Amino acid sequence: MRSKSYSGAQASWGLKIAAFLTLLFLHVPIWIIFLYSFTPDETTYTFPLPGFTTRWFGVALGRSDLWSALTLSLRVAAVATLAALVLGTLAAAAVYRSNFFGKESVSFLLVLPIALPGIVTGIALRTAIGGLEIPFSFWTIVIGHATFCVVVVYNNVLARFRRTSGSLVEASMDLGANAFQTFRYVIFPNIATALLAGGMLAFALSFDEVIVTTFTSGQQTTLPIWIFSQLTRPRDRPVTNVAALIVILITFVPIFLAQRLTAESSETGESKSG
Amino acid sequence: MGCGVFRAGETRPEHPAFPLPFGKQVTITSEFIVEPKNNHSISAVKFLDVNRYFGEVRAVDGVNLEVRDGEFFSMLGPSGSGKTTCLRMIAGFDRPTAGQIFLYEQDVSRLPPYERSVNTVFQDYALFPHMTVGENIAYGLMIKKVPRLEQSRRVEEMLELMQLSGMTGRKPAQLSGGQRQRVALARALINHPKVLLLDEPLGALDLKLRQQMQSELKAIQKKVGITFIYVTHDQEEALTMSDRIAVFNHGRIEQVGSPAEIYEHPRTPFVAGFVGVSNLVSGEVATRITGRPEPFSIRPEKIHLASQEENPGEDQYIVDGVVRDVVYLGLYTRYMVELEGGGDLVVVEQNLRTTSMDVLQSRGQPVRLSWHRDHIRRLGA
Amino acid sequence: MLSRISTYLFLRPRLVLLLLLGPPLLYMLVVYLGSLFALLVNSFFYLEEFTGLIVREFTLRTYALIFNPANREIFFRTTLMAAAVTVTDALLAFPLAYYIARFASPRLKTWLLIAVTIPLWSSYLVRVYAWKLILAKEGILSWFINLLHLNPILDWLLSIPAIGGSSLSLSPLGMFIVFAYIWLPYMIIPVQTALERVPNSLLEASGDLGAKPYQTFRNVILPLAFPGVVAGSIFTFSLTLGDFIVPLSLGNSKFFIGQAVYSYQGTGGNIPLAAAMTMGPVVIMVIYLLVARKLGAFDAL
Numbered sequence: 001m002r003s004k005s006y007s008g009a010q011a012s013w014g015l016k017i018a019a020f021l022t023l024l025f026l027h028v029p030i031w032i033i034f035l036y037s038f039t040p041d042e043t044t045y046t047f048p049l050p051g052f053t054t055r056w057f058g059v060a061l062g063r064s065d066l067w068s069a070l071t072l073s074l075r076v077a078a079v080a081t082l083a084a085l086v087l088g089t090l091a092a093a094a095v096y097r098s099n100f101f102g103k104e105s106v107s108f109l110l111v112l113p114i115a116l117p118g119i120v121t122g123i124a125l126r127t128a129i130g131g132l133e134i135p136f137s138f139w140t141i142v143i144g145h146a147t148f149c150v151v152v153v154y155n156n157v158l159a160r161f162r163r164t165s166g167s168l169v170e171a172s173m174d175l176g177a178n179a180f181q182t183f184r185y186v187i188f189p190n191i192a193t194a195l196l197a198g199g200m201l202a203f204a205l206s207f208d209e210v211i212v213t214t215f216t217s218g219q220q221t222t223l224p225i226w227i228f229s230q231l232t233r234p235r236d237r238p239v240t241n242v243a244a245l246i247v248i249l250i251t252f253v254p255i256f257l258a259q260r261l262t263a264e265s266s267e268t269g270e271s272k273s274g
Numbered sequence: 275m276g277c278g279v280f281r282a283g284e285t286r287p288e289h290p291a292f293p294l295p296f297g298k299q300v301t302i303t304s305e306f307i308v309e310p311k312n313n314h315s316i317s318a319v320k321f322l323d324v325n326r327y328f329g330e331v332r333a334v335d336g337v338n339l340e341v342r343d344g345e346f347f348s349m350l351g352p353s354g355s356g357k358t359t360c361l362r363m364i365a366g367f368d369r370p371t372a373g374q375i376f377l378y379e380q381d382v383s384r385l386p387p388y389e390r391s392v393n394t395v396f397q398d399y400a401l402f403p404h405m406t407v408g409e410n411i412a413y414g415l416m417i418k419k420v421p422r423l424e425q426s427r428r429v430e431e432m433l434e435l436m437q438l439s440g441m442t443g444r445k446p447a448q449l450s451g452g453q454r455q456r457v458a459l460a461r462a463l464i465n466h467p468k469v470l471l472l473d474e475p476l477g478a479l480d481l482k483l484r485q486q487m488q489s490e491l492k493a494i495q496k497k498v499g500i501t502f503i504y505v506t507h508d509q510e511e512a513l514t515m516s517d518r519i520a521v522f523n524h525g526r527i528e529q530v531g532s533p534a535e536i537y538e539h540p541r542t543p544f545v546a547g548f549v550g551v552s553n554l555v556s557g558e559v560a561t562r563i564t565g566r567p568e569p570f571s572i573r574p575e576k577i578h579l580a581s582q583e584e585n586p587g588e589d590q591y592i593v594d595g596v597v598r599d600v601v602y603l604g605l606y607t608r609y610m611v612e613l614e615g616g617g618d619l620v621v622v623e624q625n626l627r628t629t630s631m632d633v634l635q636s637r638g639q640p641v642r643l644s645w646h647r648d649h650i651r652r653l654g655a
Numbered sequence: 656m657l658s659r660i661s662t663y664l665f666l667r668p669r670l671v672l673l674l675l676l677g678p679p680l681l682y683m684l685v686v687y688l689g690s691l692f693a694l695l696v697n698s699f700f701y702l703e704e705f706t707g708l709i710v711r712e713f714t715l716r717t718y719a720l721i722f723n724p725a726n727r728e729i730f731f732r733t734t735l736m737a738a739a740v741t742v743t744d745a746l747l748a749f750p751l752a753y754y755i756a757r758f759a760s761p762r763l764k765t766w767l768l769i770a771v772t773i774p775l776w777s778s779y780l781v782r783v784y785a786w787k788l789i790l791a792k793e794g795i796l797s798w799f800i801n802l803l804h805l806n807p808i809l810d811w812l813l814s815i816p817a818i819g820g821s822s823l824s825l826s827p828l829g830m831f832i833v834f835a836y837i838w839l840p841y842m843i844i845p846v847q848t849a850l851e852r853v854p855n856s857l858l859e860a861s862g863d864l865g866a867k868p869y870q871t872f873r874n875v876i877l878p879l880a881f882p883g884v885v886a887g888s889i890f891t892f893s894l895t896l897g898d899f900i901v902p903l904s905l906g907n908s909k910f911f912i913g914q915a916v917y918s919y920q921g922t923g924g925n926i927p928l929a930a931a932m933t934m935g936p937v938v939i940m941v942i943y944l945l946v947a948r949k950l951g952a953f954d955a956l
Contacts, residue, residue, distance in 0.1 A: 036788055096673075146682070
């Protein structure tokens with residue numbers, strides 16, 4: 001009855017089942033990770049699981065290589081997100097408030113690092129780093145991540161700018177506030193949730209990134225790099241299962257929150273115009 | 275800085291009632307009330323050869339204008355005629371490409387909006403969505419660091435003036451269109467601006483509410499004595515509310531004058547056509563009627579419609595024709611009359627005695643049109 | 656003081672624009688475009704075989720290398736894979752996208768869209784890893800196939816030289832499944848967006864004109880959804896072309912472009928060849944984007 005009012009027709013059972021199966025296909029593999037982090041099996045991926053154990057969580061917690069990979073990933077993601085927040089917001093503000101020659105190309109330039117295959121960005125950065133003889137470091141990873149995180153913040157903030165009334169800034173100045181007061185009392189409160197959402201997505205994107213990181217990290221190991229090495233040459237299967245679970249959880253939480261934030265603000269936006 | 279419009283802090287023994295169109299009378303105890311004055315020698319806003327170009331487009335093209343202190347002044351014109359750009363330049367959101375703008379004799383051409391004692395009511399109200407009604411209204415005071423207590427006192431006063439009492443804690447999204455409008459007005463007026471700018475503030479409201487707000491605005495303006503500059507494309511709005519009107523077209527001012535002057539004596543074909551409904555007659559038809567080729571305009575309601583046997587007096591112009599179309603509009607009827615020898619005129623007659631049946635039968639009938647010679651406006655080419 | 660700065664800036668909008676746009680633009684131009692330029696330049700250098708050093712002289716000989724039979728085969732294989740994945744994803748995406756766009760209530764729609772985007776954002780690497788578990792010889796899929804007594808079919812598929820291998824987790828067939836899974840959300844969203852834009856009145860009009868539901872579907876819905884499919888295919892195609900994680904994790908000795916680039920720059924230390932090889936996907940994608948624009952895909956993004 002609910003769906004009826006939107007198209008005037010009910011979906012056929014065939015369509016419903018197909019849609020449901022596709023959803024399952026998208027989500028079941030992620031659940032598998034949860035399942036396998038409890039397997040007692042140390043050498044294979046036997047299914048059904050030969051038993052149930054939580055001991056690998058303890059083992060994983062005791063692994064210093066895993067810990068250092070995790071902390072490196074978190075540090076990189078934090079700094080890359082910060083850079084993306086600043087650069088993305090500046091770019092969004094510039095594109096929103098002014099008209100200038102080449103405005104279209106700004107969006108294009110920012111989206112390029114995620115539009116082109118990751119390997120292009122990766123090998124390009126690798127070439128530049130090699131050509132300039134810059135030693136690989138924490139900062140080479142951060143610089144690489146920032147290139148593709150900027151666009152996430154930019155898109156979120158620009159979308160928010162476009163949804164809020166353009167005359168708010170003028171109204172604030174009209175009422176006596178200078179540019180800085182206007183930012184503090186009007187602009188910032190209005191884009192805060194967009195910044196938060198964009199920042200969390202950027203964080204998740206960076207925390208999880210492996211392709212570009214492969215080319216910019218040198219000998220350093222981020223958590224995804226650690227998992228990747230286990231994918232090609234499995235040595236610590238049970239610990240990898242736990243590590244995969246950690247990555248899922250650390251990326252899922254900010255993404256989920258970001259989704260909620262954008263969904264909520266777009267709802268209020270709609271009710272305003274309606 | 276010129277002369278203050280307000281007598282801030284002054285208290286009066288008697289508080290005049292504030293007439294509002296909602297049948298309720300509000301007594302105000304504010305410093306808003308000023309003596310009715312006609313200090314029209316003081317210039318509130320002055321444009322001196324102001325131009326504003328956007329690239330190749332001349333949005334404002336050599337405008338000279340003087341708005342007097344205490345006036346309700348309207349800028350009327352179609353969209354893209356430059357009226358809103360002029361308003362934005364007074365507010366400081368935009369700056370002239372060339373020319374100067376004065377606010378009470380002070381050149382403000384290069385002052386940012388926050389350094390001009392002008393406030394604006396925006397077309398979309400631009401209420402801060404993250405703030406309550408109270409915070410919105412207090413915004414200007416908060417920026418000026420007015421003490422908290424004083425802030426809330428003045429906000430309460432404004433709320434009462436605007437019939438918004440009890441709304442302090444609401445968010446703009448929870449208000450109706452008319453309420454938002456009044457919050458926007460309160461937010462601007464609380465700062466005691468020297469000039470209040472209104473950018474088509476009634477555009478988003480429905481007809482009934484718009485008419486209410488029109489008289490409310492006019493009443494508020496009368497009471498507070500602030501110069502109002504009102505931008506609109508609605509000629510009726512401009513005619514009913516304004517002391518004077520400037521008619522804009524293509525970035526220029528076509529005519530400035532009182533509503534009566536603008537309506538009765540349009541100086542250009544554009545003004546005649548834009549303000550009210552007007553018949554423009556030119557060329558051969560003009561010669562046939564008046565004996566001279568100059569174009570002229572005649573308002574539809576000034577034309578008398580009669581049968582062809584009737585003979586009006588010597589002081590009338592006369593032309594014969596056939597009623598081609600009739601639109602019955604309840605209060606009055608609009609006739610489209612095709613003139614003998616080409617051309618047509620619109621005639622409006624009040625339905626004083628006629629019914630819809632009567633007027634609809636007149637279609638195809640030969641008629642004689644006549645009007646007093648004084649009622650035509652000769653127009654420059 | 657701040658007010659003075661504010662006024663100073665207010666009177667100079669160009670300066671404000673420069674201050675706002677400068678940092679991000681400079682960053683992207685120097686770091687990103689600079690790197691891409693370095694990549695392009697390096698593809699015209701070559702690696703001296705004997706010394707193992709990169710010779711920084713303009714030459715086309717590295718480009719000549721990528722046209723040797725082995726590399727040509729890599730390009731062909733990768734492009735074929737990308738095309739197969741794209742077609743499969745379009746078919747898989749359609750029912751769900753169609754259901755979301757036309758039948759789901761607004762509330763359900765919000766949830767379904769979240770359900771589609773969450774895999775997109777959650778760890779790509781972990782999702783590949785999940786499939787490693789699923790496709791393993793002793794893993795879930797084998798167990799399931801066993802349950803249905805379909806082993807002979809699986810064995811037969813794995814015995815086909817072009818797509819088979821020792822197990823699903825080490826075969827082009829397995830790679831194909833994983834690619835199709837990984838990029839599927841990128842297809843669902845644009846198709847859903849395109850379908851969403853088909854006004855109901857249009858469908859009613861078609862029904863009104865006597866079209867049976869399947870005729871409406873074929874003659875009205877499909878053509879209008881097509882730009883969405885093309886938009887989605889930009890992602891599925893481009894991402895498959897450049898990926899090296901999946902081939903390295905599930906592939907065999909038969910290289911894919913990303914894998915080749917990865918190994919040339921890594922173990923081989925031959926950055927010029929890796930750079931020239933990367934130009935392959937870039938050129939293919941530019942052509943693809945140009946065609947896609949003709950087909951109206953950018954409106955559906």
